[in-house]
Structure formats: structure tokens, C-alpha cells
Amino acid sequence: MRNALDQLLLPAECLLCRALLPFRDSQRVVCDVCRHRWRPVRAPWCGRCGQPEPLFGRCRLCADWPAALVLARSAVWLDAGARAAVHALKYRGLPRIAADLASAMASLDPPGLAAAWLVPVPLGPGRLRERGYNQSDCLARALSRRWNRPVVELLVRTRDTATQTALTPEARLANVAGAFRVRSGECGMRSEDRPRDSALRIPHSALERPLILVDDVFTTGATLAEAARALERAGARTVLAVTFGRAVVPDFT
Ligand SMILES: [Zn+2]
Numbered sequence: 001m002r003n004a005l006d007q008l009l010l011p012a013e014c015l016l017c018r019a020l021l022p023f024r025d026s027q028r029v030v031c032d033v034c035r036h037r038w039r040p041v042r043a044p045w046c047g048r049c050g051q052p053e054p055l056f057g058r059c060r061l062c063a064d065w066p067a068a069l070v071l072a073r074s075a076v077w078l079d080a081g082a083r084a085a086v087h088a089l090k091y092r093g094l095p096r097i098a099a100d101l102a103s104a105m106a107s108l109d110p111p112g113l114a115a116a117w118l119v120p121v122p123l124g125p126g127r128l129r130e131r132g133y134n135q136s137d138c139l140a141r142a143l144s145r146r147w148n149r150p151v152v153e154l155l156v157r158t159r160d161t162a163t164q165t166a167l168t169p170e171a172r173l174a175n176v177a178g179a180f181r182v183r184s185g186e187c188g189m190r191s192e193d194r195p196r197d198s199a200l201r202i203p204h205s206a207l208e209r210p211l212i213l214v215d216d217v218f219t220t221g222a223t224l225a226e227a228a229r230a231l232e233r234a235g236a237r238t239v240l241a242v243t244f245g246r247a248v249v250p251d252f253t
């Protein structure tokens with residue numbers, strides 16, 4: 001219903017360049033040309049956090065990550081077009097754009113995907129009320145359709161955290177410290193997402209699987225590391241993370 005309304009209200013034109021979308025792409029929000037302009041993040045990178053390797057010495061970005069967080073990858077660099085797409089997803093009430101973003105993320109193909117569950121990074125209660133949806137949840141659900149893996153809302157954010165944009169790496173860590181906890185009960189799964197295998201309903205066995213955190217943007221990785229820490233404390237052994245965008249130049253290095 002919501003989609004049908006969107007379709008009526010919004011002309012089928014690309015959100016970024018305003019070109020008219022061909023009829024077959026009328027479900028899309030971003031045209032092919034704009035999507036091809038998104039610049040993929042490519043190797044050489046730190047094998048763990050996916051950041052371009054420093055010229056000298058070891059990567060410091062992921063040095064303090066919890067052991068369970070073994071890999072993080074992002075689809076594209078967050079320069080102008082990609083940033084506008086994320087902005088639309090978060091602030092312009094366009095969760096439909098998640099499908100376009102997920103199409104760029106699908107090729108990330110993280111190891112262990114065949115058995116993995118997708119875990120959206122949750123929003124705090126205040127922000128969720130304000131926005132009406134969680135953009136990471138929209139991305140996870142769009143990816144779930146491509147990867148055919150279930151979305152499991154294992155995490156809750158216990159408090160609203162200040163926006164990370166203007167913070168130094170240290171302040172970012174402090175800002176999100178202790179902000180997540182693992183949901184009890186049936187992992188917060190909606191009944192239609194619950195795997196048929198009844199053994200999987202036990203939260204404990206969920207923690208044996210690779211869990212893939214899904215978020216919109218990777219800047220310093222502080223949020224993902226903290227979310228992984230909560231999963232690790234609850235017994236998860238392997239946590240991976242995928243994001244659509246990666247900050248072009250970390251704000252602080
Ligand atoms: Zn376009």
C-alpha cells in the first residue's frame with residue numbers, strides 16, 4: 001500500500017540526477033547511471049576492517065575491535081552521489097531506496113554467508129520514533145531478499161547516542177560504549193522470519209552462526225565494534241559487518 005502510494009505521489013525519476021526512469025525500473029529510486037558512478041571500495045585493504053592499508057605498520061583502525069568481529073566490508077566510497085543516497089534513506093523518508101543500496105552491497109558476499117543471519121544495527125528508541133523506521137533494518141531486509149538469509153533483530157540499542165559525525169575517534173568510542181544489548185527470548189524474530197528448524201529458535205544456537213551486522217555507513221567502525229562487543233558478550237563467536245558506504249577520508253586519523 002505504502003509503495004503504491006509512493007508510486008502515485010512520486011514521479012518515476014532518479015532521485016540523484018532527475019533523469020526519468022524507464023518503466024521497467026519504476027520501482028527504483030536511483031538510475032543505472034548514478035549507481036554506476038558509485039565508486040566501489042577495492043583492495044588493497046586491511047584484511048579485517050577493509051580500510052586502505054597504511055603505508056607503514058599495522059592497521060590501527062581495527063586494533064581494538066572485539067575478537068569476534070573478524071571482517072568488515074563496505075560497498076562504495078561515500079562521496080557525493082552515495083552520500084545523497086544515504087541521506088535520502090535516512091532523512092527523506094525514502095526507505096524504498098534501500099533496494100538500490102542493497103544492490104551495490106550484494107556483491108560483498110561475506111564468508112560464511114550460506115549459514116549466516118543478518119543483524120541490523122538498531123536505532124535508539126527516540127530516533128526510531130522520530131524517523132519511523134530503522135534504515136539499517138531496511139537495508140538488511142533488502143539484502144535478505146538478495147542473499148536469501150534471514151534478518152534477525154538480535155540487538156537493541158539501550159539509549160539514543162549523540163550523532164557521531166562531529167566526534168573524534170575516541171569520543172565516538174565513548175559515545176557508543178554500552179549502547180547495545182542482545183535481545184532475550186526468540187531473538188526478536190518476527191514469526192515469518194523465524195527459521196523452520198526449531199533448534200534455531202534457541203538464542204544460544206543463533207550465536208554459533210556467523211552473524212552479519214548491517215549498517216548504512218562505516219566511518220571509524222566504532223558503532224559496529226560496539227554492536228559486535230554486545231554479541232560477543234552474549235556468546236557469538238563470529239561477527240562480520242557490511243555497510244553500504246565508507247567515509248572517503250575518515251574525519252580524524
Ligand atoms: Zn540518476
Ligand SMILES: [Zn+2]
Nearest residue numbers: 046049059062
Ligand atoms: Zn584494519
